[in-house]
Amino acid sequence: MLIAFLISVIICPLFIRILRRLQFGQQIREDGPARHRIKAGTPTAGGIVFLVAAVVALLSLNGWTPANGLALFATLGSALIGWLDDFAKISHARSLGLKARGKLLGQLVVSAGFIAGIYLFGAYSTQVAVPFSGQAIELSWLYPLFVLLIIFGTTNGVNLTDGIDGLAAGTVIIALLAFLYIATTRELPDMAMFCGALAGGCFGFLVYNLHPARVFMGDVGSLGLGGALAAVAVLTKAELLLVIIGGVIVLEVISVILQVISYQLFRKRIFLMAPLHHHFELKGWSEWQVVTGFWGLAFIFALIGLIEIWRQLI
Numbered sequence: 255m256l257i258a259f260l261i262s263v264i265i266c267p268l269f270i271r272i273l274r275r276l277q278f279g280q281q282i283r284e285d286g287p288a289r290h291r292i293k294a295g296t297p298t299a300g301g302i303v304f305l306v307a308a309v310v311a312l313l314s315l316n317g318w319t320p321a322n323g324l325a326l327f328a329t330l331g332s333a334l335i336g337w338l339d340d341f342a343k344i345s346h347a348r349s350l351g352l353k354a355r356g357k358l359l360g361q362l363v364v365s366a367g368f369i370a371g372i373y374l375f376g377a378y379s380t381q382v383a384v385p386f387s388g389q390a391i392e393l394s395w396l397y398p399l400f401v402l403l404i405i406f407g408t409t410n411g412v413n414l415t416d417g418i419d420g421l422a423a424g425t426v427i428i429a430l431l432a433f434l435y436i437a438t439t440r441e442l443p444d445m446a447m448f449c450g451a452l453a454g455g456c457f458g459f460l461v462y463n464l465h466p467a468r469v470f471m472g473d474v475g476s477l478g479l480g481g482a483l484a485a486v487a488v489l490t491k492a493e494l495l496l497v498i499i500g501g502v503i504v505l506e507v508i509s510v511i512l513q514v515i516s517y518q519l520f521r522k523r524i525f526l527m528a529p530l531h532h533h534f535e536l537k538g539w540s541e542w543q544v545v546t547g548f549w550g551l552a553f554i555f556a557l558i559g560l561i562e563i564w565r566q567l568i
Contacts, residue, residue: 255454258304258311262458266303270462270469273297278344280470296467299340301475304455305333311451319444320375324368325485329452331364332409332481336473343473365405368485369398382493385562401488404496408487409480411503414510414529416476419465421531421545425502425552426479427456432499432556433486436563445490452482465541495562501555502548506530 273279279295309330312322338360339352352360372378380397381390393400416422430453437445456479462468471479487496497504506529513528526536534544 255311255450255457257314258307258451258454259458261307261310262304262455263461264458265307266300266459266462266469269300269303270297273299273469278340280472296470298344298470299337299472299474300459300463300469301333301336301471301473301478303469304452304459304471304475305330305478307455307458308448308451311454312447315447315451320371321442321489322444322448324371324375325445325448325482325489327371328364328368328405328485329478329482331367332361332405333474333478335360335364336413336475336477339473339477361406361409362402364481365402368405368488369401372401372488378488379491383491383495385494385498385559386565400493401484404487404493405481405484407507408484408496408500408503409477411500411507412480412483413473413476414506415503415531416471417529418531418535418541418545419467420460420463421548422476422479423456423460423463423471424545424549425500426483427453427460428549428552428556429483429496429499429503430456430486432559433483433490433492435560436492436495437486437490439563439567440490442490445486448482449486452479465545492559495559498562499556499559501558502552505551509533 274297278297278299280298309326312318312326335352335357339357342352380393380395382393382397382400383390412422412426415425430449434446434449434453437443437449459469459471459475463471483496483500487493492499509525509530510528512524516522516524525533527533531544531548534547535541539547
């Protein structure tokens, strides 16, 4: 964790200067909160920093295992889709990036590769533990579809969460630290090392991503982190615990779904704006209030998830 943190902290200022020279700045959506418009042009795609830091840290610690290889495949594959999305936004000077069909196809390819990998490199159980029940569900041939849903949901969920300075990075750090503990208790040192390296890289990046952010992680960062969280949840056999530990991300996704359904059916909006963090912004909360409030909620969700792990250890 420390190695990745130091790498990230050291190279991030240099990377910010490179992004500025390349004029790789954030495009702000017109339908977003008005006060976000001053952020237009802020260097983006900074997620490359913590991804590089994590990979270098893992390699320096001889942390390469089949499980880590799978986790990195999901992470870097998702990040590549995000990078193409970021590049499309900048090169075409529009905030929408890749077309939905292109993103969907890319995520399908990454998900299929990851699913194939877990069957090729490890005898992973198709049973899924149900938290706080002591029971497990046998999914059998449905398990690959379940993993596909986890990857899609988590990558896009983290992407939705990345709407305020520091929100996504801090939320994912908390989740990664929870999974680091889970991996440790389940004697999966490679997964613990992976979580620690990525969390450390994110910590270093967060120094420059706190409000007012000097750099954004971009889709390369948010999709990469989403792919990482999904992979870790599957590889530690804590799939449904991800729903609890990543509760803030789940709430962000649900807020968007409810907003769309409500508007399509009744032409009424439940929230002032979705995802949920924008609702609180329009209620008058400062960015710092929203971020710290959501971090606190993320910590509570992570703690609830860890209570289930402690219950299993008793």
